[in-house]
Amino acid sequence: MKRVLPALVLICATALTAIACSDPTAADNNTGSAPDTKVNPTAKLDGVKLTMWTAQNTVNAPKQVIDAFEKATGAKVDAQAIPDLYEQNVPTKLAAGDKPDLMFWQPSISTLPFIQPQQNLLTLDSEPWVSKLGDTEKSLGVINGKRYAAIVTSPAMLGVYYNKDVFKAAGITEAQFPKSYDELLALGHTITDKTDAAAFYESGGDKWPMQWQMQLQLTDLDKQWWADLNQNKQKWTDPVVVKAITTYKEKLLDAGLAQKNYKTGTFTGSADALWKGEAGMVLNVTSFQSQLQAKYSTEQIDKKLGWFPVSNSDATGMYSPDQTNGVVAFKTGDTKRQNAARQFLAFWLDTDYAAYIKAMKIPSVQPSVPTPAGLPGTSLAQLKSLPTANGVFQAKAIVAPDTHLYLAEMIYGKKTPEQVAQAIQNQFAQVAKAQGAPGF
Incomplete structure (x- = not known):
């Protein structure tokens, strides 16, 4: 929850050219976005390599799902920790032309705009896992009616x-x-x-x-x-x-x-x-x-x-919301990798989801998937309160x-x-x- 927005102001005002700080309500530029075709979560992806950016304190968060995905599909997913401060350094790297296939990012209306989702991210409205999310989780990762983030953990x-x-x-x-x-x-x-x-x-x-x-x-x-x-x-x-x-x-x-x-x-x-x-x-x-x-x-x-x-x-x-809740997929211009990124998200939130939350010992974002047994009462009390909770100003x-x-x-x-x-x-x-x- 630590934020460094003054630096982001400077970036937006003077540095961003590749992803210019334009109106976050601007029309979507869908050039290069993945087609709305059905995804087979376990389809073979031998030879495909994806890069995923994480914060330093969350580099191990996707480990279980990455290992399972690689074993099931033959793909390779390289999790790369971006130095702190994450919310400052990610826009800087994007402005310099560096771009991952996937990335943890806070799925809120206050933070998604910093990575220019309309220009940079795949839209995920038609993915099969969207309908499985809880009501609060469904409200996250959306800008002007378009979904740009998969919600993998509860806020x-x-x-x-x-x-x-x-x-x-x-x-x-x-x-x-x-x-x-x-x-x-x-x-x-x-x-x-x-x-x-x-x-x-x-x-x-x-x-x-x-x-x-x-x-x-x-x-x-x-x-x-x-x-x-x-x-x-x-x-x-x-x-x-x-x-x-x-x-x-x-x-x-x-x-x-x-x-x-x-x-x-x-x-x-x-x-x-x-x-x-x-x-x-x-x-x-x-x-x-x-x-x-x-x-x-x-x-x-x-x-x-x-x-x-x-x-x-x-x-x-x-x-x-925080950066561990959302995962975004980038428009890279490589259709094979873009589809593989969509497949990774589908695998995460479908095939592997029960195993993932059990390994992480965290509540489920999907009402149809039971929260793992053995969580502390403090955690269960929070889960019970989530559906009626107020959002913080972020x-x-x-x-x-x-x-x-x-x-x-x-x-x-x-x-x-x-x-x-x-x-x-x-x-x-x-x-x-x-x-x-x-x-x-």
Whole structure:
């Protein structure tokens, strides 16, 4: 979820010629796209070699499906890790004329435009696996009604991880789980009043997790507000946004609901503090879950931790797309490789999908394919909340500004909440204008 959009603005404004930063709503250029012919997932592909770009932390994510695909078809798939920062370096490489056959990429309306899908990617609307996706997953990977990404994993869920022992010591039962942000803060005060634990662990050192407290408070904004924002008719300086930032500062941080070292707290530190009971709650996305599963067994997690969803005025969760959710296929001009890329996606989401999610120990994106047994209760709770979840602003805004960087400046005393909102708006408008978005 770490983003480096200012650099992308510069790329879009000055560097992209091969994939010029044009209007993301422009008409599709289908030259070289694969024909809408049926794909046999296990057809022989001896001699065909495909290249797949991944981020450094996800280079092993497709390993199981690549091995199975190569064994079934005779093709070779070379997974290449692009140096961090992924979202910055990929557009730079594309602008220089380098192009893979396949690539992990965040399937959101705020991030897909950076790789110019209309010009660069195969459209995937007619692929047989599309109809198998869950409703939330179907909404991802689509720009202006055209599908450019296969959804291979569920979007991250944003919610509250909690330490069961801390909750028990504070006398908190499931019946008292919050149904609003105000109730969440009240729960925090119960923890600090009745235990020695901090209510929340905040990661000011790593910065990026700080966005979630603000995001959670924006869930009451309707589709029209986001539509207006995306057309420059509404702004991030709206009082509701300023209030969310102010509430985070005054009612959580200044009120003593975070751990004492919240300005230097880290993502890994948050998991350790929650596990030890030094903090009662951590608001974060599924990457936090992955961190736990890498260290502890399902039995250990179920005994120690729980998870619940919450939004600004109800108990609904939030989903957050990331680059591990989507895989795109490029127009390379080589019809044989393009068809092989489509075949790889069909194999991934059809022939191999049950084996893939079992190996990865992750929930299924297809209702017809059962989620593997043995996942922690925290993971299952997230899966249950996904169908009704609200999208984070990365899934709603045409640009996802680096809110965490400006929030970090606020906690370091360099910006007021109003100045944070203005900085967010300035960056949003700058990137939208560089993209050629209507209204900017």
